[in-house]
Amino acid sequence: MNKVTDISLAEDSFISLHVQLHNQLRQLIHSERWPNASRIPSENELTSHLNISRSTVRLALQQAELEGLIERIAGRGTFVAYTLTKDHQRRLIAFVTGGIDAENHLLMLSGAEQEVRALDYQIVFSTAKNQEEELHILERVEQDSIAGVLLWANALSTRSPESALTRYKQVPVPVVLMDRKIPGFDCDCVTSDNYGGAKALMRHLIDLGHRHIIFLTHDIFEIFPVTERYRAYCETLEEAGLSAVEPWVIGQRGVEISATYAVQSSVDKKSLELQQIKDYILNAQPRPTAIFAMNDWLAVLALRALKQLDIKIPDDLSIAGFDDIDLAMHLEVPLTTVAQNPFAIGKRAAQLLLNRLPRNSTHTTLEVIPTELRIRSSTARI
Amino acid sequence: MNKVTDISLAEDSFISLHVQLHNQLRQLIHSERWPNASRIPSENELTSHLNISRSTVRLALQQAELEGLIERIAGRGTFVAYTLTKDHQRRLIAFVTGGIDAENHLLMLSGAEQEVRALDYQIVFSTAKNQEEELHILERVEQDSIAGVLLWANALSTRSPESALTRYKQVPVPVVLMDRKIPGFDCDCVTSDNYGGAKALMRHLIDLGHRHIIFLTHDIFEIFPVTERYRAYCETLEEAGLSAVEPWVIGQRGVEISATYAVQSSVDKKSLELQQIKDYILNAQPRPTAIFAMNDWLAVLALRALKQLDIKIPDDLSIAGFDDIDLAMHLEVPLTTVAQNPFAIGKRAAQLLLNRLPRNSTHTTLEVIPTELRIRSSTARI
Numbered sequence: 006m007n008k009v010t011d012i013s014l015a016e017d018s019f020i021s022l023h024v025q026l027h028n029q030l031r032q033l034i035h036s037e038r039w040p041n042a043s044r045i046p047s048e049n050e051l052t053s054h055l056n057i058s059r060s061t062v063r064l065a066l067q068q069a070e071l072e073g074l075i076e077r078i079a080g081r082g083t084f085v086a087y088t089l090t091k092d093h094q095r096r097l098i099a100f101v102t103g104g105i106d107a108e109n110h111l112l113m114l115s116g117a118e119q120e121v122r123a124l125d126y127q128i129v130f131s132t133a134k135n136q137e138e139e140l141h142i143l144e145r146v147e148q149d150s151i152a153g154v155l156l157w158a159n160a161l162s163t164r165s166p167e168s169a170l171t172r173y174k175q176v177p178v179p180v181v182l183m184d185r186k187i188p189g190f191d192c193d194c195v196t197s198d199n200y201g202g203a204k205a206l207m208r209h210l211i212d213l214g215h216r217h218i219i220f221l222t223h224d225i226f227e228i229f230p231v232t233e234r235y236r237a238y239c240e241t242l243e244e245a246g247l248s249a250v251e252p253w254v255i256g257q258r259g260v261e262i263s264a265t266y267a268v269q270s271s272v273d274k275k276s277l278e279l280q281q282i283k284d285y286i287l288n289a290q291p292r293p294t295a296i297f298a299m300n301d302w303l304a305v306l307a308l309r310a311l312k313q314l315d316i317k318i319p320d321d322l323s324i325a326g327f328d329d330i331d332l333a334m335h336l337e338v339p340l341t342t343v344a345q346n347p348f349a350i351g352k353r354a355a356q357l358l359l360n361r362l363p364r365n366s367t368h369t370t371l372e373v374i375p376t377e378l379r380i381r382s383s384t385a386r387i
Numbered sequence: 388m389n390k391v392t393d394i395s396l397a398e399d400s401f402i403s404l405h406v407q408l409h410n411q412l413r414q415l416i417h418s419e420r421w422p423n424a425s426r427i428p429s430e431n432e433l434t435s436h437l438n439i440s441r442s443t444v445r446l447a448l449q450q451a452e453l454e455g456l457i458e459r460i461a462g463r464g465t466f467v468a469y470t471l472t473k474d475h476q477r478r479l480i481a482f483v484t485g486g487i488d489a490e491n492h493l494l495m496l497s498g499a500e501q502e503v504r505a506l507d508y509q510i511v512f513s514t515a516k517n518q519e520e521e522l523h524i525l526e527r528v529e530q531d532s533i534a535g536v537l538l539w540a541n542a543l544s545t546r547s548p549e550s551a552l553t554r555y556k557q558v559p560v561p562v563v564l565m566d567r568k569i570p571g572f573d574c575d576c577v578t579s580d581n582y583g584g585a586k587a588l589m590r591h592l593i594d595l596g597h598r599h600i601i602f603l604t605h606d607i608f609e610i611f612p613v614t615e616r617y618r619a620y621c622e623t624l625e626e627a628g629l630s631a632v633e634p635w636v637i638g639q640r641g642v643e644i645s646a647t648y649a650v651q652s653s654v655d656k657k658s659l660e661l662q663q664i665k666d667y668i669l670n671a672q673p674r675p676t677a678i679f680a681m682n683d684w685l686a687v688l689a690l691r692a693l694k695q696l697d698i699k700i701p702d703d704l705s706i707a708g709f710d711d712i713d714l715a716m717h718l719e720v721p722l723t724t725v726a727q728n729p730f731a732i733g734k735r736a737a738q739l740l741l742n743r744l745p746r747n748s749t750h751t752t753l754e755v756i757p758t759e760l761r762i763r764s765s766t767a768r769i
Contacts, residue, residue: 028526031530032529032530035530097511100512107490107493108489108490108493110493111489111490111492111493114512115514118512118513118514119514122513127511127512127513127531128511128512128513129479129509129510129511129512130482130496130500130509130510130511130512131500131504131509131510132497132500132501147414147417148413148414148417149509264713268713268716268717271717272716272717305717331646331650331713331714332713332714332717334650334654335650335653335654335687335714335717335718335719336717336719337717337718337719
């Protein structure tokens with residue numbers, strides 16, 4: 006037992022002695038110079054050989070024990086803790102997102118990071134441009150030493166063919182979906198209360214006297230949050246004795262309109278989306294008095310298109326969105342919208358994931374995070 | 388040599404046989420069940436024992452070789468490639484940011500991720516709320532198997548005392564700074580052309596006839612981008628025979644105004660920042676005709692404060708910002724501002740970092756990414 010000579014502390018360092026000792030213990034153990042399950046020097050040996058106080062030694066050992074580096078076994082001594090040090094290499098959580106360009110993604114990521122860090126895990130961040138890339142990342146998790154996956158799925162993933170579903174199901178670590186479900190893939194999922202938020206918004210519009218309300222969306226319609234918002238649109242109208250009409254679908258066929266794309270398209274006078282909205286409104290019989298845009302970016306496009314037609318918001322027509330992006334309250338006409346809590350989604354998804362490590366349950370859950378209607382100037386009594 | 392019995396392929400799987408074989412080789416090697424530098428079964432052995440075609444075996448071995456899992460040595464056989472498999476565990480790049488709440492952070496992260504992924508590295512994402520947390524993350528890189536660090540430094544880091552500087556210098560892996568330099572810490576850094584962008588903006592204001600121009604900032608003044616923008620402010624005025632005046636400093640002492648905070652403060656009629664801007668303008672002698680806000684969020688605060696005073700933008704006063712956030716073009720008065728390219732900053736920083744792996748140079752570089760003046764309605768001829 007001369008392991009104690011592996012340690013040397015610097016008296017003149019600005020790093021305090023107990024931190025130095027703790028750091029060196031960690032390094033000796035992680036480098037496997039002190040092998041797993043081997044006995045480490047006693048408090049007495051450390052105190053006398055290093056010529057430092059017993060309380061300094063004790064503090065360093067306590068911290069190493071808390072970190073899971075060492076294990077004290079009464080009557081036998083202190084040992085390098087095998088399982089925990091080995092396990093350390095797998096304390097990585099993948100955060101996979103199909104594109105990331107909106108503040109909501111950022112907040113989801115921040116929420117997840119805060120949560121995993123508290124348990125000494127780290128986030129490995131990856132973007133996947135399409136479903137094939139997404140699956141490729143998921144199929145590499147073992148090779149990449151990933152313990153679990155937080156997934157904001159690609160739009161395409163929500164209408165996966167059986168072959169892709171099989172590949173999702175074969176991911177060898179727990180997966181928690183954020184925001185979007187993948188039908189047929191049974192795993193934990195955390196979403197906003199899309200239904201409740203959209204319902205509150207529709208009631209607000211109906212209470213203002215609106216009877217002809219349009220649902221404005223892009224062509225990717227199968228995504229869970231969109232189907233929930235549309236379901237609330239239809240059901241709230243029905244409850245009020247009114248009829249849903251065909252949604253107005255803008256953008257290219259089969260394409261999701263991203264924030265980056267929408268911000269450009271909304272200021273491009275010749276953009277496809279502005280033209281589509283104008284065509285819809287000019288041909289509508291009867292003309293709607295309110296538009297529920299599936300998200301705030303589509304609401305911004307609608308605001309722009311209507312301005313070009315000299316239709317006044319909210320006097321001639323009310324517009325409402327979903328998300329409460331930073332922009333919403335700063336628009337020329339501040340936007341009535343439904344606020345989500347993406348930070349809470351990321352945080353809660355990470356909690357569910359960490360609870361599954363090690364894998365110990367087959368029961369999956371769908372968690373719904375509350376949303377909040379925020380009434381601003383873009384909606385008015387008819 | 389009965390390693391071949393470690394492999395079993397499923398004929399009825401939807402995964403093709405060569406992919407199955409490649410995946411199993413990877414798993415056997417990464418798990419060290421097939422030890423480093425040990426010989427693996429020959430093409431003949433694999434073909435006959437697995438009862439599959441030679442071309443299938445050849446394809447799987449080719450891919451394993453491309454991935455660096457195995458090495459063929461002419462006349463001797465095929466072996467597990469020691470160095471490459473070991474090295475794989477360290478293909479992690481830390482992306483550390485002191486808070487993340489703005490689309491610029493997101494774009495920087497995306498740019499970095501795209502670049503490191505192309506070289507088969509992955510981003511480990513961490514936020515640090517303060518300098519101590521930042522240093523703590525940096526001091527753990529070895530334990531966390533991080534090969535290099537991309538750092539968007541905390542504001543406090545830019546005025547680090549000697550003891551903190553020592554700790555930055557001791558980080559045992561290469562570091563590349565994004566956006567902000569840490570004075571005294573000699574490492575690669577990628578920033579925007581803050582000076583050039585601010586200069587173009589100041590020239591625009593001066594060309595419009597403005598002679599009394601204010602620099603609006605928060606109290607964290609030492610940050611590299613801010614000092615560069617302020618330097619351009621002073622020097623452009625001087626070149627035009629005009630004088631710089633004391634900057635208007637808003638917010639709390641020593642606090643950086645984040646995007647999240649600004650978006651709230653700008654719509655809170657009682658906010659400290661709106662009141663401070665109003666106090667400045669009411670007491671100014673002479674009243675300025677233009678404000679150069681250090682970033683777009685401060686410009687939004689100025690727009691709000693002036694609106695409350697019924698000062699018309701741009702008729703009574705011009706306002707310009709820096710950043711070109713999504714909001715800028717959608718404000719009631721679209722904002723003249725300087726666009727940065729945070730995606731390019733993240734991408735270029737990652738390139739510089741990857742070039743340093745393994746560490747092979749002590750020469751550090753400061754890279755400057757071009758900015759672009761975007762003139763909108765918020766600035767006008769006097």
